Amino acid sequence: CSPESQKRLRCYDNLSLLASETRFSVNEVEALYELFKKLSSSIIDDGLIHKEELQLALLRSPYGENLFLDRVFDLFDEKRNGVIEFDEFVHALSIFHPHAPMEEKSDFVFKLYDLRQTGFIEREEVKQMVIAILMESDMRLSDELLEAILDKTFADADTDMDGRISKEEWKVFVSKHPSLLKNMTLPYLKDITTVFPSFIFNTEVED
Amino acid sequence: ASPVTMNAFELISKSRGLDLATLFEK
DSSP: OOHHHHHTTOSHHHHHHHHHHSSOOHHHHHHHHHHHHHHHTSSSOSSSBOHHHHHHHHHSOSOSOOHHHHHHHHHHOTTOSSSBOHHHHHHHHHHTSTTSOHHHHHHHHHHHHOTTOSSSEEHHHHHHHHHHHHHHTTOOOOHHHHHHHHHHHHHHHOTTOSSEEOHHHHHHHHHHOGGGGGGGOOGGGGGHHHHSGGGGGTOSOOO | OOTTTSOHHHHHTTOGGGOGGGGGOO
8 A cells, every 4th residue: 555545545455445345346446436536536636526526427517406416415425524535435336236235225215315314204305306306307397286296105105194204114115116216226337347447557456 | 107197206216416327428
Protein backbone atom coordinates (compact mmCIF):
# COMPACT_ATOMS: atom_id res chain seq x y z
CA CYS A 1 0.00 0.00 0.00
CA SER A 2 1.95 3.02 -1.21
CA PRO A 3 0.70 6.44 -0.02
CA GLU A 4 -0.51 7.08 -3.55
CA SER A 5 -2.46 3.81 -3.76
CA GLN A 6 -3.90 4.41 -0.25
CA LYS A 7 -5.08 7.79 -1.41
CA ARG A 8 -6.79 6.30 -4.44
CA LEU A 9 -8.27 3.43 -2.41
CA ARG A 10 -6.48 1.00 -4.63
CA CYS A 11 -4.42 -0.71 -2.00
CA TYR A 12 -5.07 -4.42 -1.77
CA ASP A 13 -6.21 -4.34 1.89
CA ASN A 14 -8.89 -1.77 1.12
CA LEU A 15 -10.01 -3.61 -1.98
CA SER A 16 -10.16 -7.00 -0.30
CA LEU A 17 -12.04 -5.54 2.67
CA LEU A 18 -14.61 -4.05 0.29
CA ALA A 19 -14.84 -7.36 -1.57
CA SER A 20 -15.38 -9.24 1.70
CA GLU A 21 -18.17 -6.85 2.73
CA THR A 22 -20.01 -7.08 -0.59
CA ARG A 23 -20.91 -9.42 -3.44
CA PHE A 24 -17.96 -8.30 -5.55
CA SER A 25 -14.56 -9.89 -6.08
CA VAL A 26 -11.41 -7.77 -5.76
CA ASN A 27 -11.21 -7.39 -9.56
CA GLU A 28 -14.86 -6.38 -9.68
CA VAL A 29 -14.24 -3.75 -6.98
CA GLU A 30 -11.39 -2.47 -9.16
CA ALA A 31 -13.69 -2.33 -12.18
CA LEU A 32 -16.24 -0.41 -10.08
CA TYR A 33 -13.45 2.02 -9.26
CA GLU A 34 -13.23 2.82 -12.99
CA LEU A 35 -16.93 3.77 -12.95
CA PHE A 36 -16.46 5.69 -9.69
CA LYS A 37 -13.52 7.65 -11.18
CA LYS A 38 -15.64 8.62 -14.16
CA LEU A 39 -18.58 9.78 -12.03
CA SER A 40 -16.53 11.50 -9.34
CA SER A 41 -14.57 13.58 -11.81
CA SER A 42 -17.41 14.70 -14.05
CA ILE A 43 -17.81 18.13 -12.39
CA ILE A 44 -15.28 18.37 -9.52
CA ASP A 45 -12.30 16.04 -9.82
CA ASP A 46 -11.92 15.30 -6.11
CA GLY A 47 -12.50 11.54 -5.86
CA LEU A 48 -15.96 12.00 -4.33
CA ILE A 49 -19.37 11.84 -5.98
CA HIS A 50 -21.30 15.05 -5.37
CA LYS A 51 -25.07 15.14 -5.81
CA GLU A 52 -24.73 17.17 -9.01
CA GLU A 53 -22.45 14.48 -10.45
CA LEU A 54 -24.93 11.71 -9.70
CA GLN A 55 -27.66 13.91 -11.16
CA LEU A 56 -25.61 14.57 -14.29
CA ALA A 57 -25.10 10.83 -14.78
CA LEU A 58 -28.72 9.84 -14.19
CA LEU A 59 -30.65 12.81 -15.54
CA ARG A 60 -28.11 14.19 -18.03
CA SER A 61 -28.20 17.59 -16.30
CA PRO A 62 -26.71 18.74 -12.99
CA TYR A 63 -29.49 21.30 -12.57
CA GLY A 64 -33.02 21.06 -11.24
CA GLU A 65 -34.55 19.02 -8.46
CA ASN A 66 -35.51 15.39 -8.46
CA LEU A 67 -36.96 13.92 -5.28
CA PHE A 68 -35.97 10.36 -6.18
CA LEU A 69 -32.40 11.23 -7.04
CA ASP A 70 -32.14 13.03 -3.67
CA ARG A 71 -33.35 9.91 -1.89
CA VAL A 72 -30.95 7.61 -3.80
CA PHE A 73 -28.08 9.98 -3.01
CA ASP A 74 -28.98 10.09 0.69
CA LEU A 75 -29.12 6.30 0.90
CA PHE A 76 -25.74 5.91 -0.82
CA ASP A 77 -24.26 8.56 1.50
CA GLU A 78 -23.97 6.27 4.56
CA LYS A 79 -21.86 8.75 6.53
CA ARG A 80 -24.32 11.54 5.75
CA ASN A 81 -21.55 13.99 4.90
CA GLY A 82 -22.99 15.19 1.59
CA VAL A 83 -20.75 13.18 -0.73
CA ILE A 84 -20.52 9.55 -1.84
CA GLU A 85 -17.16 7.96 -1.10
CA PHE A 86 -15.90 4.88 -2.90
CA ASP A 87 -16.66 2.43 -0.08
CA GLU A 88 -20.21 3.81 0.18
CA PHE A 89 -20.62 3.46 -3.58
CA VAL A 90 -19.55 -0.20 -3.51
CA HIS A 91 -21.68 -1.02 -0.45
CA ALA A 92 -24.81 0.45 -2.06
CA LEU A 93 -24.24 -1.10 -5.48
CA SER A 94 -23.83 -4.48 -3.82
CA ILE A 95 -27.57 -4.32 -3.00
CA PHE A 96 -28.23 -3.92 -6.75
CA HIS A 97 -26.22 -7.06 -7.55
CA PRO A 98 -28.28 -9.80 -9.24
CA HIS A 99 -27.25 -12.17 -6.44
CA ALA A 100 -28.28 -9.87 -3.57
CA PRO A 101 -31.30 -11.20 -1.63
CA MET A 102 -34.71 -9.74 -2.47
CA GLU A 103 -35.16 -8.79 1.19
CA GLU A 104 -32.17 -6.43 1.01
CA LYS A 105 -33.55 -4.86 -2.17
CA SER A 106 -37.00 -4.55 -0.63
CA ASP A 107 -35.54 -2.88 2.50
CA PHE A 108 -33.59 -0.41 0.36
CA VAL A 109 -36.71 0.63 -1.57
CA PHE A 110 -38.69 0.86 1.66
CA LYS A 111 -36.11 3.30 3.07
CA LEU A 112 -36.12 5.18 -0.22
CA TYR A 113 -39.88 5.71 -0.08
CA ASP A 114 -40.00 6.39 3.68
CA LEU A 115 -39.27 10.06 2.98
CA ARG A 116 -39.57 11.28 6.56
CA GLN A 117 -37.80 8.20 7.91
CA THR A 118 -40.54 7.29 10.35
CA GLY A 119 -40.33 3.55 9.73
CA PHE A 120 -43.55 3.66 7.69
CA ILE A 121 -44.49 4.74 4.17
CA GLU A 122 -47.29 7.19 4.75
CA ARG A 123 -50.06 8.12 2.36
CA GLU A 124 -48.86 11.74 2.22
CA GLU A 125 -45.38 10.55 1.25
CA VAL A 126 -46.76 8.40 -1.55
CA LYS A 127 -48.86 11.33 -2.73
CA GLN A 128 -45.77 13.57 -2.74
CA MET A 129 -43.85 10.97 -4.78
CA VAL A 130 -46.68 10.50 -7.29
CA ILE A 131 -46.87 14.28 -7.76
CA ALA A 132 -43.08 14.33 -8.25
CA ILE A 133 -43.15 11.60 -10.93
CA LEU A 134 -46.06 13.33 -12.70
CA MET A 135 -44.05 16.56 -12.83
CA GLU A 136 -40.94 14.70 -13.98
CA SER A 137 -42.76 13.04 -16.82
CA ASP A 138 -44.99 15.99 -17.73
CA MET A 139 -48.08 13.92 -17.04
CA ARG A 140 -51.28 15.42 -15.74
CA LEU A 141 -53.79 13.66 -13.53
CA SER A 142 -56.91 15.03 -11.93
CA ASP A 143 -56.96 15.14 -8.12
CA GLU A 144 -59.76 12.59 -8.24
CA LEU A 145 -57.70 10.15 -10.25
CA LEU A 146 -54.66 10.72 -8.04
CA GLU A 147 -56.71 9.96 -4.93
CA ALA A 148 -58.19 6.90 -6.66
CA ILE A 149 -54.69 5.59 -7.36
CA LEU A 150 -53.72 6.18 -3.73
CA ASP A 151 -56.91 4.49 -2.51
CA LYS A 152 -56.25 1.46 -4.69
CA THR A 153 -52.60 1.27 -3.61
CA PHE A 154 -53.38 1.50 0.08
CA ALA A 155 -56.30 -0.92 -0.19
CA ASP A 156 -53.79 -3.42 -1.59
CA ALA A 157 -50.72 -2.63 0.56
CA ASP A 158 -51.99 -1.27 3.88
CA THR A 159 -53.54 -4.48 5.19
CA ASP A 160 -54.16 -3.22 8.74
CA MET A 161 -55.73 -0.07 7.25
CA ASP A 162 -53.95 2.38 9.53
CA GLY A 163 -53.14 4.74 6.65
CA ARG A 164 -49.47 3.83 6.44
CA ILE A 165 -47.43 0.92 5.11
CA SER A 166 -45.21 -0.90 7.58
CA LYS A 167 -42.08 -2.76 6.55
CA GLU A 168 -43.90 -6.09 6.97
CA GLU A 169 -46.81 -4.90 4.82
CA TRP A 170 -44.31 -3.65 2.23
CA LYS A 171 -42.60 -7.06 2.06
CA VAL A 172 -45.94 -8.77 1.38
CA PHE A 173 -46.88 -6.09 -1.15
CA VAL A 174 -43.64 -6.40 -3.18
CA SER A 175 -43.93 -10.19 -3.13
CA LYS A 176 -47.28 -9.70 -4.91
CA HIS A 177 -45.80 -7.05 -7.23
CA PRO A 178 -42.18 -8.12 -7.86
CA SER A 179 -41.88 -5.65 -10.75
CA LEU A 180 -41.61 -2.92 -8.08
CA LEU A 181 -38.09 -4.16 -7.37
CA LYS A 182 -37.06 -4.28 -11.03
CA ASN A 183 -34.89 -1.15 -10.67
CA MET A 184 -33.06 -2.82 -7.82
CA THR A 185 -31.22 -5.34 -10.00
CA LEU A 186 -28.49 -4.17 -12.34
CA PRO A 187 -27.43 -7.07 -14.59
CA TYR A 188 -24.28 -5.07 -15.53
CA LEU A 189 -22.92 -5.75 -12.06
CA LYS A 190 -22.51 -9.44 -12.84
CA ASP A 191 -20.14 -8.60 -15.70
CA ILE A 192 -18.65 -5.40 -14.37
CA THR A 193 -15.09 -6.37 -15.32
CA THR A 194 -16.28 -6.70 -18.93
CA VAL A 195 -18.11 -3.36 -18.82
CA PHE A 196 -14.98 -1.62 -17.44
CA PRO A 197 -12.08 -3.74 -18.73
CA SER A 198 -9.64 -0.86 -18.22
CA PHE A 199 -9.34 -1.91 -14.56
CA ILE A 200 -6.77 -4.41 -15.85
CA PHE A 201 -4.21 -1.63 -16.35
CA ASN A 202 -4.33 -0.71 -12.65
CA THR A 203 -5.11 -4.03 -11.00
CA GLU A 204 -3.34 -4.98 -7.79
CA VAL A 205 -4.39 -8.61 -7.89
CA GLU A 206 -5.49 -11.41 -10.16
CA ASP A 207 -8.77 -12.89 -8.86
CA ALA B 1 -51.08 0.16 -18.51
CA SER B 2 -53.19 3.27 -17.92
CA PRO B 3 -52.67 5.13 -14.64
CA VAL B 4 -56.13 4.02 -13.47
CA THR B 5 -55.07 0.39 -13.29
CA MET B 6 -51.61 1.14 -11.92
CA ASN B 7 -50.70 1.26 -8.32
CA ALA B 8 -48.85 4.36 -7.12
CA PHE B 9 -45.53 2.56 -6.67
CA GLU B 10 -45.58 1.34 -10.27
CA LEU B 11 -45.79 4.96 -11.37
CA ILE B 12 -43.08 6.07 -8.94
CA SER B 13 -40.68 3.32 -10.01
CA LYS B 14 -40.58 4.85 -13.48
CA SER B 15 -38.61 7.88 -12.28
CA ARG B 16 -35.34 8.38 -14.13
CA GLY B 17 -33.82 9.22 -10.74
CA LEU B 18 -34.29 5.58 -9.77
CA ASP B 19 -32.87 4.07 -12.97
CA LEU B 20 -29.28 3.37 -11.97
CA ALA B 21 -28.70 1.32 -15.13
CA THR B 22 -28.05 4.70 -16.76
CA LEU B 23 -24.74 4.85 -14.84
CA PHE B 24 -23.38 2.05 -17.00
CA GLU B 25 -24.25 3.59 -20.32
CA LYS B 26 -21.18 4.71 -22.21
